[in-house]
Structures are given as structure tokens and as C-alpha cells.
Amino acid sequence: MKPPSFSYHDPTGLGEALALLSQYGDESKVLAGGQSLVPLLNFRLAAPEHVIDINGLGELAYLRRTGGTLKIGALTRHASLERSDLAARHWPLLREAVRWVAHPQIRNRGTVGGSVAHADPAAEIPVALVALDARFTARSQRGTRTIGWRDFFSSALTTALEPDELLVEVEVPEVAPGSGYALAEYSRRHGDFALGGAAVLVTLDGSGACCGAAIALLGAAPTPVRAELAEKLLMGEKITEHVAAAAAHAAVDAVSPSGDIHGSSEYRTSLIEVLVRRAILTAAARAQGEDDGKA
Ligand SMILES: Cc1cc2nc3c(=O)[nH]c(=O)nc-3n(C[C@H](O)[C@H](O)[C@H](O)COP(=O)(O)OP(=O)(O)OC[C@H]3O[C@@H](n4cnc5c(N)ncnc54)[C@H](O)[C@@H]3O)c2cc1C
Known part of the structure; x- marks a missing residue:
């Protein structure tokens, strides 16, 4: 489909862009890479009267x-x-x-x-x-x-x-020394939006115990969320399979991903639990230098 008609603006500086946004506010949409906005326009899921293209704002x-x-x-x-x-x-x-x-x-x-x-x-x-x-x-x-x-x-x-x-x-912010990272996700086809996933940072002290953890869940809730209880479970522990599995279980305990034609809520919950566990183990291995991904 073609997008509904709109007025196109291509400001060449930040001041001009902000003036246009001030003038048109919620009748306008900012156009950056267009990779989400243009499909929304073409499907007529968005119908702004003004499109403000910021690609001139080098x-x-x-x-x-x-x-x-x-x-x-x-x-x-x-x-x-x-x-x-x-x-x-x-x-x-x-x-x-x-x-x-x-x-x-x-x-x-x-x-x-x-x-x-x-x-x-x-x-x-x-x-x-x-x-x-x-x-x-x-x-x-x-x-x-x-x-x-x-x-x-x-x-x-x-x-x-x-x-x-x-x-x-x-x-x-800066990432603490001794940190490892991982982003694990699953999608049915390469490049599709994921059905679930997790981004994890784990920091280990000199003895190999966890002294910092961040676990963010993808596709588990309407926004990205931190699994704070799971993060606490990792603190002070050496990251074993058992510790990672317990944290992953806690991570999904607090969320209820919505289901759709691509996967039920139960499927996504169990998928995210597996991915959190894998991401924790990968991050911990990288923090220990067992992978080239030490931060
Ligand atoms: C086939 C396909 C597959 C994709 N798969 C993935 C994927 O697997 N993972 C993924 O993360 N993304 C995916 N995307 C989306 C892609 O990453 C988009 O680039 C991204 O979502 C939006 O960036 P954009 O610069 O294109 O924004 P646009 O499409 O230009 O804008 C998106 C929205 O953000 C607003 N906006 C943009 N910039 C600003 C700004 N500076 N200030 C205020 N509002 C702003 C716009 O008004 C609009 O509402 C996919 C897209 C396509 C077409």
C-alpha cells in the first residue's frame, strides 16, 4: 500500500527540527532510518500530517x-x-x-x-x-x-x-572491569524479530564470584525489563550450571509474555528461561576469559 499523504520537512539543523516539532507536535512523526516508520505509514497504521526527516542532522x-x-x-x-x-x-x-x-x-x-x-x-x-x-x-x-x-x-x-x-x-556508563556479556535470542528465521531473549552482564571478582549482574529480558513484557531477583541470586556466587538455572527460573517467574500466532505465553516463558540461563553462562565464561568476549 502507499502511505497517506503528508507534508514532508527536511530540516538541516537541530534548531530547525526542534522548531518544526514544536509547531506540529503530535500531528508529526520524526523520520530517521525509516525502517519502522515507513512500513507503519505504508500499512496506514500511522497517518501523521507532517513527517520531519532528521537525516540532514549530521x-x-x-x-x-x-x-x-x-x-x-x-x-x-x-x-x-x-x-x-x-x-x-x-x-x-x-x-x-x-x-x-x-x-x-x-x-x-x-x-x-x-x-x-x-x-x-x-x-x-x-x-x-x-x-x-x-x-x-x-x-x-x-x-x-x-x-x-x-x-x-x-x-x-x-x-x-x-x-x-x-x-x-x-x-x-562504563562497564566494570572483569565483566562478561552475552545476548541470547531465538527467532524462527534469521533477521526476524526474536520470540524471546536476554541481555546479560556478569562481573566476577578475583576469586571468580559474581560481584555485579544485569539481566534484561527481551520480549517478556511490554517493555524491556530487568530481572532483579535473578540478578540478586547471582551475587556472591560462582556461576555454575545450577546457579545459572536457578537465576533463569527466577527471571521468568515475575513475567508473563503475551502469546500470539508465533508462540504461546507458556512457550515464550520457557524459551526465555533457557536463553537467560545460556546468556548467564556465556557471560560468566567470557568474564573468566574463556571466550574472546571479555569486556
Ligand atoms: C524486515 C525488518 C526486520 C527488522 N528486524 C528487526 C530486528 O530483528 N530487531 C530490531 O531491533 N529491529 C528490527 N527492525 C527495525 C529496525 O531496527 C529499525 O531500524 C528500527 O526499529 C527503527 O530505527 P529507524 O532509524 O529506522 O527509525 P524510524 O523507522 O525512522 O522511526 C521509528 C520510530 O521512532 C521515531 N523516531 C526515530 N528517531 C527519533 C528520534 N531521534 N527522536 C524521536 N523519535 C524518533 C519515529 O518517529 C518513529 O515513530 C526490522 C525492520 C525491518 C523492516
Whole structure:
């Protein structure tokens, strides 16, 4: 199908984009990579009167390390994140996550900001960012605010962004030394959205016991969620099969993924439990240097 008609705007600077958002607010949609918005327009699931194309805002395409923090401009393409030596070296969970996103053609156009603002509960980048305790900076003509992930993701496909706000930057804190990471997921066909998954960071102390853990679940709830009880179960423990299995069980105890034609709620729950267990074991092995993925 063809999209409904709309007025197209292509601002060349942030100030102009914010002025357009202020003027048109909830009658408008931001166009970044278009990999989610254009299908929504074509299926007429979205019918904005104004489309504000931010592809001319080159100032929002960057990956840089400031202090220990990674700053990702909202217009950074998935492919740039995938090829970033900086991310590979210091935030390898992000690189592992982005490699699961769709296909190379989509990663060449899709943006980090678009994935975050679209807030699909089965999207890999948001779930990795939740495991990494990321913060999101929004700009509007009213000012700038930074929002932690807990307040940012409100529900499926819904965030705390106001209609006149543009997501401009994602901030990812430093990962503790001695950490390992893993993103495990399952989809029926390569490149499809996953039926379930988990992003895990595990930090081990000198004795090999867990002194830090983050477990974020993909496709388990309307937003990416942290399995905090499971994280607590790992603390102070050496990560054995038994410990990982107990934590994975606790991780899914608190969630009830919705079922659909691709898989029932029970199937997804059991799938996510398996994937959490595998991700914990992989992350722990990487933290011990048993894999090339030590952070
Ligand atoms: C066939 C196919 C398979 C896919 N598979 C996956 C997958 O497995 N995993 C996955 O995670 N994704 C997948 N995607 C989606 C893809 O990753 C998109 O790139 C991503 O969801 C959106 O990024 P975008 O830059 O294309 O955003 P757009 O499509 O341009 O925008 C998406 C939404 O975010 C808003 N938006 C965009 N940027 C901003 C901003 N800076 N500030 C405020 N609002 C903004 C838009 O208004 C729109 O509502 C798939 C897409 C396709 C077509």
C-alpha cells in the first residue's frame, strides 16, 4: 500500500527540527532510518500530517567516549555501531546486540535513536541498553532532559518522549572491569524479530564470584525489563550450571509474555528461561576469559 499523504520537512539543523516539532507536535512523526516508520505509514497504521526527516542532522551521528561514558548520537546507524572499534572494545554487548538486528541493508539505514524511540519490546538495542543502565537525552524548544531507562520505556511502542521532543543522545556508563556479556535470542528465521531473549552482564571478582549482574529480558513484557531477583541470586556466587538455572527460573517467574500466532505465553516463558540461563553462562565464561568476549 502507499502511505497517506503528508507534508514532508527536511530540516538541516537541530534548531530547525526542534522548531518544526514544536509547531506540529503530535500531528508529526520524526523520520530517521525509516525502517519502522515507513512500513507503519505504508500499512496506514500511522497517518501523521507532517513527517520531519532528521537525516540532514549530521551532528546527531556520532559515537564517542567521554570520561568512561559512551555517547551515541541518535542518528548513528546500526551499521556504524556494529563496525565501531570503540563499542567493540568497551561495550561489546552493544555490538553483539546490533548484529542480531534484522539484515545488513536494514542496519545500514536504521538508527540507534530510531530503535530506542520506536521501543519495540522485541528489539535488541533497547534491551542491551537496559542491561547497561543507559540514559536518554531528549531536546525540545522547552529545554533538555535526560531520562533513565526505567522512566523512558513506558509500554510497547511507547516512551516518555513528548510530541515536541527529539531523542538526541544515548549515554552508556562504563562497564566494570572483569565483566562478561552475552545476548541470547531465538527467532524462527534469521533477521526476524526474536520470540524471546536476554541481555546479560556478569562481573566476577578475583576469586571468580559474581560481584555485579544485569539481566534484561527481551520480549517478556511490554517493555524491556530487568530481572532483579535473578540478578540478586547471582551475587556472591560462582556461576555454575545450577546457579545459572536457578537465576533463569527466577527471571521468568515475575513475567508473563503475551502469546500470539508465533508462540504461546507458556512457550515464550520457557524459551526465555533457557536463553537467560545460556546468556548467564556465556557471560560468566567470557568474564573468566574463556571466550574472546571479555569486556
Ligand atoms: C524486515 C525488518 C526486520 C527488522 N528486524 C528487526 C530486528 O530483528 N530487531 C530490531 O531491533 N529491529 C528490527 N527492525 C527495525 C529496525 O531496527 C529499525 O531500524 C528500527 O526499529 C527503527 O530505527 P529507524 O532509524 O529506522 O527509525 P524510524 O523507522 O525512522 O522511526 C521509528 C520510530 O521512532 C521515531 N523516531 C526515530 N528517531 C527519533 C528520534 N531521534 N527522536 C524521536 N523519535 C524518533 C519515529 O518517529 C518513529 O515513530 C526490522 C525492520 C525491518 C523492516
